[in-house]
Amino acid sequence: MFRDRPRRTLGIAAAAVAAAGAVTFSVLSLQPAAADADQELRLTTVQKVSTAPEHPKTGDTWVTYFDLHSTVSDKNGKETTGRRVGDASDRCDVVLARYEGIVTQCQRVLRTDQGTLVLTSMTDRFGRGPYTTTAAVTGGTGSYAGAVGQARITLDDERASYRITLRG
Incomplete structure (x- = not known):
């Protein structure tokens, strides 16, 4: 099996990406609705x-x-x-x-x-x-x-x- 990085490094990288996505999602969901009204x-x-x-x-x-x-x-x-x-x-x-x-x-x-x-x-x-x-x-x-x-x-x-x- 080809491995260029240890499994632990990949696990940390995956956790960092997931956390960044969660932060981005929460920031975007707090944005106010569009200024233009219906x-x-x-x-x-x-x-x-x-x-x-x-x-x-x-x-x-x-x-x-x-x-x-x-x-x-x-x-x-x-x-x-x-x-x-x-x-x-x-x-x-x-x-x-x-x-x-x-x-x-x-x-x-x-x-x-x-x-x-x-x-x-x-x-x-x-x-x-x-x-x-x-x-x-x-x-x-x-x-x-x-x-x-x-x-x-x-x-x-x-x-x-x-x-x-x-x-x-």
Whole structure:
């Protein structure tokens, strides 16, 4: 067996590396959170046109185009459509179709004057709507360049409500 160092030296070196790693880990875990706070966007889409089939089957694909609006809440917390801020589109694929409903995988693009946000999600659409899903924010352009976070989406017939949280 080839040995260029005694075992005791290797044991001490391994212990030193482990201790240095533990110190580094503890120092990094004490770092404060990023100075930038999370940003929340509240948006609503209103469908303009869709190619969705009336009775979707596994493998079906469609696209939908929307007007994009800010979301306004009244004093009772009821949300309504605010002013138009851009447009949006969805491209959805049916990954599972059953008698009770479907599961879709969708990529969503929300476009405003400040930039574009891209989201992706998988949604169970069983029974009667509205349907709620969580989407990943996978990127963006303009002031949303490098965006990461998540969105809570509520799909209700020809409207969708977005509550988007962008991370620091």
